[in-house]
Amino acid sequence: MSATLFYLGIGAALWLLGLFGLLGLRDTLRRIIAVNLMGSGVFLVLIALAARVTPTDPLLQALVVTGLVVAISATALALRLGGAARGRRGG
Amino acid sequence: MAEWLLDGTLGLLLLGLAGGALLAPSLYAGILLFMAFGLVLALVWARLGAPDLALAEAAIGAGLTGVLLFAALARQEQAEAAATERRPLLAAALVVLPLAILLLQGLVPSLALAPDLPDSIRSHLPDSGVSHPVTAVLLNFRAWDTLLELAVLLLALLGARQLGPARFAVAAPWPLLQAWSRLLAPLLVLTGGYLLWRGSHAPGGAFQGGALFAAALVLLRLAGLLPALRWSSWPLRLVLLIGLLLFLAVAAGTAWLGAGWLSYPPAWAGALILAIETAAILSIAFTLSLLVIGEEPPG
Numbered sequence: 001m002s003a004t005l006f007y008l009g010i011g012a013a014l015w016l017l018g019l020f021g022l023l024g025l026r027d028t029l030r031r032i033i034a035v036n037l038m039g040s041g042v043f044l045v046l047i048a049l050a051a052r053v054t055p056t057d058p059l060l061q062a063l064v065v066t067g068l069v070v071a072i073s074a075t076a077l078a079l080r081l082g083g084a085a086r087g088r089r090g091g
Numbered sequence: 092m093a094e095w096l097l098d099g100t101l102g103l104l105l106l107g108l109a110g111g112a113l114l115a116p117s118l119y120a121g122i123l124l125f126m127a128f129g130l131v132l133a134l135v136w137a138r139l140g141a142p143d144l145a146l147a148e149a150a151i152g153a154g155l156t157g158v159l160l161f162a163a164l165a166r167q168e169q170a171e172a173a174a175t176e177r178r179p180l181l182a183a184a185l186v187v188l189p190l191a192i193l194l195l196q197g198l199v200p201s202l203a204l205a206p207d208l209p210d211s212i213r214s215h216l217p218d219s220g221v222s223h224p225v226t227a228v229l230l231n232f233r234a235w236d237t238l239l240e241l242a243v244l245l246l247a248l249l250g251a252r253q254l255g256p257a258r259f260a261v262a263a264p265w266p267l268l269q270a271w272s273r274l275l276a277p278l279l280v281l282t283g284g285y286l287l288w289r290g291s292h293a294p295g296g297a298f299q300g301g302a303l304f305a306a307a308l309v310l311l312r313l314a315g316l317l318p319a320l321r322w323s324s325w326p327l328r329l330v331l332l333i334g335l336l337l338f339l340a341v342a343a344g345t346a347w348l349g350a351g352w353l354s355y356p357p358a359w360a361g362a363l364i365l366a367i368e369t370a371a372i373l374s375i376a377f378t379l380s381l382l383v384i385g386e387e388p389p390g
Binding site: 003004005006007008009010012013014015016017018019020021023024025026027029030032033034036037040043044045047048049050051052053055056057058059061062063064065066068069070072073074075076077079080081082083084086 | 139179186
């Protein structure tokens, strides 16, 4: 139980760190990394919650497997949008 | 004691690498640290008893995201000087710190709740057609989610296509990379196929296998051994669509002839899941690799 609590805290800290980066940094690539860190924090909270029962809760694991694939496709789209916006600004 | 040492090291590494990825002075170092973060996260998934996720994270989080970010970095004409200003960072810290207290207050009580879903999943597992609970959830109990996820992948690809060709410049391939990728790509495809087959009774499945296939495609493209993927060729379009189409066909078939939308007849469930997964692995692999390496502009 205590390891679960520990990883729950780490997940929350990662989410907050990502939010901090998203709000405080200006560079597009860093902001996309920050959003990814927020996503990883959410996944970590979900999996920590899945590990509170033995054997591990398969529903939450399946949700996170889905989430990983959605996260990378969203990242790819965000990077393309960022590139297009930079082209528009003429930089 | 040893467990605490492992947990503490992994947790601190995660936070340190994440902080480094955001605040490292050069963007290049930031991306490298983010890839390392993905690998440590894969270890954490394995530690928390989620090997399915560890497999997917190692291929997606560390591999494909890294290629994506480096390609985007290469497209930035001049890497913007990291002008980290103090004021926005301080303001962000002022927003984040009170949120931390609220968040922990909300999260900690949820640890004490005992979910009843795992028991219900275990009791229905024999009817699902597979014996691995995660695969059963993904492709039977919550197949709707997976169907929509394939739609999300397709939408992301269509959205990226609207922005024009990606200008993924492949540098002159390096002889050692070519030699290695000739060896690695078949191994990746073999492992991906094995993961797909294994998914019915042990950790593995279409997403993990698809990510490995995509990694093999990206590797071959980087080594200059694969011709550019062209959107205009109809086999490619068919492969991109087949996962979603077959899934929709099964859903419509079960709604029309069987018990209802996406509730498979138990005798057929295993075969249907394998067919859907095989179609989905192809669609996932090609969609991901098109998202990562883009396609050649026509002409």
